[in-house]
Amino acid sequence: MAVYDENIAKNPFFVALEKLRPDLCERVARLHGIVLVPCCGSLEGSMVSQLHFDSYVVQPVEDGYQTADGKEVRILDRQVLLGSGLPPPVSVPILFEETFYNAKEESYSILCISRPVDAAEPGPGPEAARRHLRSLEEVKEFLGRHSHKLDKLIGNFCHAFKEHDRKGLRHHIDSVHGLYTRCLQCVLRDCFFFSRLGGLADARPPCFRQVYVHHGIHSLIFNLVGTLEASQDAAFNKITRSLHELQHKDVGVKAHLSINLSAAKRELSQLNQQTSPLLKLLCLRKVALTATRTPSRAVSMEAVCADDLLSVILYLLVKMEIPNWMANLSYMRNFCFSQSSKDELSYCLSTFEAAVEYIKLGKLQHVLAVRSPAHPTARS
Amino acid sequence: MAAAGGGGKSFSFKVVLLGEGCVGKTSMVLRYCENKFNDKHITTLQASFLTKKLNITGKRVNLAIWDTAGQERFHALGPIYYRDSNGAVLVYDITDEDSFQKVKNWVKELRKMLGNDICLCIVGNKIDLDKDRNVSTEEAESYAASVGAKHYRTSAKLNSGIEELFLDLCKRMMEAAQVEERSKGNGGGQSASGRRGVQIVDDEPQAPPTGGCCSSG
Numbered sequence: 001m002a003v004y005d006e007n008i009a010k011n012p013f014f015v016a017l018e019k020l021r022p023d024l025c026e027r028v029a030r031l032h033g034i035v036l037v038p039c040c041g042s043l044e045g046s047m048v049s050q051l052h053f054d055s056y057v058v059q060p061v062e063d064g065y066q067t068a069d070g071k072e073v074r075i076l077d078r079q080v081l082l083g084s085g086l087p088p089p090v091s092v093p094i095l096f097e098e099t100f101y102n103a104k105e106e107s108y109s110i111l112c113i114s115r116p117v118d119a120a121e122p123g124p125g126p127e128a129a130r131r132h133l134r135s136l137e138e139v140k141e142f143l144g145r146h147s148h149k150l151d152k153l154i155g156n157f158c159h160a161f162k163e164h165d166r167k168g169l170r171h172h173i174d175s176v177h178g179l180y181t182r183c184l185q186c187v188l189r190d191c192f193f194f195s196r197l198g199g200l201a202d203a204r205p206p207c208f209r210q211v212y213v214h215h216g217i218h219s220l221i222f223n224l225v226g227t228l229e230a231s232q233d234a235a236f237n238k239i240t241r242s243l244h245e246l247q248h249k250d251v252g253v254k255a256h257l258s259i260n261l262s263a264a265k266r267e268l269s270q271l272n273q274q275t276s277p278l279l280k281l282l283c284l285r286k287v288a289l290t291a292t293r294t295p296s297r298a299v300s301m302e303a304v305c306a307d308d309l310l311s312v313i314l315y316l317l318v319k320m321e322i323p324n325w326m327a328n329l330s331y332m333r334n335f336c337f338s339q340s341s342k343d344e345l346s347y348c349l350s351t352f353e354a355a356v357e358y359i360k361l362g363k364l365q366h367v368l369a370v371r372s373p374a375h376p377t378a379r380s
Numbered sequence: 381m382a383a384a385g386g387g388g389k390s391f392s393f394k395v396v397l398l399g400e401g402c403v404g405k406t407s408m409v410l411r412y413c414e415n416k417f418n419d420k421h422i423t424t425l426q427a428s429f430l431t432k433k434l435n436i437t438g439k440r441v442n443l444a445i446w447d448t449a450g451q452e453r454f455h456a457l458g459p460i461y462y463r464d465s466n467g468a469v470l471v472y473d474i475t476d477e478d479s480f481q482k483v484k485n486w487v488k489e490l491r492k493m494l495g496n497d498i499c500l501c502i503v504g505n506k507i508d509l510d511k512d513r514n515v516s517t518e519e520a521e522s523y524a525a526s527v528g529a530k531h532y533r534t535s536a537k538l539n540s541g542i543e544e545l546f547l548d549l550c551k552r553m554m555e556a557a558q559v560e561e562r563s564k565g566n567g568g569g570q571s572a573s574g575r576r577g578v579q580i581v582d583d584e585p586q587a588p589p590t591g592g593c594c595s596s597g
Contacts, residue, residue, distance in 0.1 A: 007390075007440065008435065009435065009438055009440075096433065097433065098433040098434065098435055098440075099432065099433065099434050099435070100434075100435045101434070101435065101436045101437060101547065102437065103437055105547070107543065107547075110435070252451075292428075303406050303407075303410055303427035304427055304428060305401075305405075305406045305427050305428055305447050305450075306428045306446075306447035306448050306449045306450070306461070307401060307449045307450060307451050307454065308428075309428050310449045310454060310457075340392065341394070341463075341464045342392055342393070342394040342444045342464065343444065344429050344431075344444075347428070347429040347444075347446055350446075350460050350461055351428075353460050354449065354454070354457040354460045354461065357456070357457055357460060358454065358456075358457060361456060363453065
């Protein structure tokens, strides 16, 4: 997911630390310790060379960690807690972690934190200032007057679409991609707009573009995909209908996950209300997260692996009666241009695709047939 | 958009985790991604999708580790998980001969489907149970060498060998990515391999794409 990121090697604090205190850098690597690095946005206007570097270098001690100048350090709930006592005198949010390897292959951790530890005021950190644009309304507000220009481009596209609606999927993928590019160029021509983009957590412009553009062309494109996939959907629905007797233990849903099923169903019921492929993917992610929630936070022993997740998704697919799975999957796979094929949303999509494939292969019908061989609908 | 060598680029790699259910692949990857500082707070999809940021002598690597459904009944779904991956970690249990055979089957399949583009790691886990060993290290190592893979020995229980395994894999994937970059440069920018390649992302804000070169395949 898009979360805060920066290149630590270019962070002014880290650069100064490496230059001015090679002794500390060498020691932290040797001891596999931690360096706390204030994010670059929080350093504006401060003299990094005057920060007290020893408070930022953390090394393991007998039963925990302490800074090079002897303060106790704990890490809890994505916060660095500095100093002893309850509540601890200083707590700073962690933005991300990165493992560094030096030339000797000694490793140490970087924790990028939202502000310098000796800055007293916990002003709005970048994570508060940065926004995620995840709903149509937010995107509209963000686009402001640009939305009219985009509307015009989208209008032209819709007009042209009617003349080409008999062309194949490939043609439409390319033409939607072209529309994306034009919309991006249109908004980026405006310098003011570009500067606002800097404040976005999803600094990649495609995110808002996707949500907005796809809202405009959703009915055309999704209908087209629906038509192309209609026979596949019909065949798939025929299979799932024959599986209505299936119980969660038949698909191998773990007992401790079965309590999440109804909440996960509620999330999944939102799928066809989402218009853009990105919003649909976010819906699938929410389903997966809901379905694999474990009651206690100590999950590492009962970790949810791919088999567990897939079993739950299989059950949901059979029980949910979403009539257009093929159309939805094709829409998400083919029209979500900004998505990397390696990120978490892609993992969720692959899990759903795997579940659909499994059902299409007839494996669950086989399970039912084995379970009740005397049943009239059972096939051998 | 061939990225110039060196400097501020970062690699983005997908690694799939393959192996039978009981070989300990989940605890292995949890060991790697959970860490002592993070009070067992496993994020998001927990053990099935994990990410890790690395910086190896100045080069940034974003690693996405995909667990794959390992139960026999899900075998046919493998390609959905391992497409587009840059590396595969194939785990067997050193006390379980059968799990080693399964790894061999996966290797065959991966080589057939993805060719030599994917970096393979064959991992003998549970070396803390050496007295019950049923797969000899020599056999596993010579098998790995014969299929162009590397062999590693780990113990998720003792947290041994795991960090080294992933560091080594990352270095191999970086090398492979750079070779691919260079050959692309020589081939006049024709990206024949399409989206299978690694993404090399510049850290600087991207200029708006101007042409149709970013095919989305």
